[in-house]
Structure formats: structure tokens, C-alpha cells
Amino acid sequence: MYDSVLIPTDGSEMVDTTLEHGLRIARDHDATVHALYVVDSRVARAAEDAREDVEASLHAEGEKATEHVRARAEDAGVETVCEIRTGTPQKEIVEYTEEAGIDLIAIGTHGKSPREKLLSMGSVTERVVDSAPVPVLVVRD
Template sequence: MNYDRILVPTDGSEAIVDVLEHALDMADRHDATVEALYVVDERQYHALPADRRAEAEETLERKGERAIEEVQMRAEELGVEATGSVREGIPSETIVKHTRGSSNDVVVIGTRGSGDHDRHVKLGSVTRRVVENARVPVFVVHIGDPSA
């Protein structure tokens, strides 16, 4: 299997480092482009009072832009081409919709297990929904301390 475009959803957290390690290695081996995607979760600001929504939305969009820039900088350090975009919506739905409307060949996404049972049985809700609904392969990276 050859991958030309690899989608890497990011939430801007430090945990993306683990996911990026796999995605960038995969991109390097396949001479692929990485596309970072940050989804501003509209539920985080729609519930706010009207006078605070715009400011909260702007703050989240700036966080997303920084997250995309971080992915692009790390990719550039390894000589991997990277693009990125910030979208608004519900993260899992937006990621799945993006896989259907793009030329990405694979999604590389992270998940955290909160306990021994979760680590072996259950994925995070966003990751689980992407795995169940994406029309391309999904490579899941366990992030964080595996003994936690």
C-alpha cells in the first residue's frame, strides 16, 4: 500500500508529538504529504452567552492556527511537505466528512486510555467515531503514559 496524503487531526496538545512521530515517519517512507486538521469544537462557544461567543471562537481559532503551525514546523524539520487547515464543527463529524471530501489515503490519530480496561477495549470518543465512519484506513496511536 502506498500513501500519498496523510491526514493528522490535531487538538493542539503536547500529545500530538507521539502521533506526529508515526505520521511523519509514514510520510517520509511513502514520500507523502501530511495534512494537519484542527477542528474548533463549536459546542465550546455556542453554549456561551452571546456577548462572549465571538471572543471564545476567535481564541479557539488562534489555538487551531498555532496547532497547525506546530505540525508544519515539525514536518519541515524532517523534510516532509505539510499543509493544514482549521475548520469549525463537531470534531469527529468534521474529520470524517473531511476524509470523504479530500484525497487523503489514511488518517493517523491518537487516543488515550484512562485505565487498563480502556486501553485494551475502548478508544476515545472522537477516535472511535473516526475509526467507525472514515472511508480510509485509520492508524491509531496510543498517546501518553501506557502505565497510567
């Protein structure tokens, strides 16, 4: 049923909770885990004069974040593919899902209240759920 599970990571502690669920599903289905970090191009553009430094810093953060997922997956005996992309996170997550033939996305959320959601622009997780071509497992913090 699931041959490939995508676990997007932003390097936060939330990914550990998401990994508990995503790795269990991957292990149970003998699936490959895909760890994806997206360097948010909007953040780099906003940095103007320091754009290259910000991009390099974010890319280094992405390497650390995807390596964390790889290490946890290896400990669980799950094959892993790591990818770092640059762009808008929700768009890159959906595009990667389509390109890599992902069967399930396991993604974390910080569990905002309805009021907090109204005040925000909308989370990456919500936008992925709205546009993903595959099932999405949302793991609350």
C-alpha cells in the same frame, strides 16, 4: 500506497507522539501531511455571551496547533497542508478525509481504560475509527 496522511490535532502534547508515527509513514511514502484542527462549535455555542471571543480564541489555538505540525513536518522534509474548520470534530475529520482524498488518518488517543470508556460519551478518536472511509492509525498516549 499513501499519498496523503491526515494528522488531526487538538493542540495537546499527544500530537507529538502521533507525529512520530505519521511523519515516518509520510516520509517513507513521499506523502503530504494534512494538519487539521477543528474549532468545536459546541464549545462556542455553550459560551453564549462570549461566543465570538471563544471562537476567536479557539481559532488562534488552531493556528498554533497546525503551525506546530507544519514545523515538525518541515523538519522531517515532508510537505504539509494546514486546515482549520469549525464544526463537530469527528464529523469534520471524516468530511475533510473525503474532500481532500486522504489515504490514511493518524490520530492520537489518551488510552482510556474500559471503565473510563464506559463512563464517557466516547472519544473523537473512537468515532473517527467507526466512520472513517480510510485506514486509521491510532496512536496511544
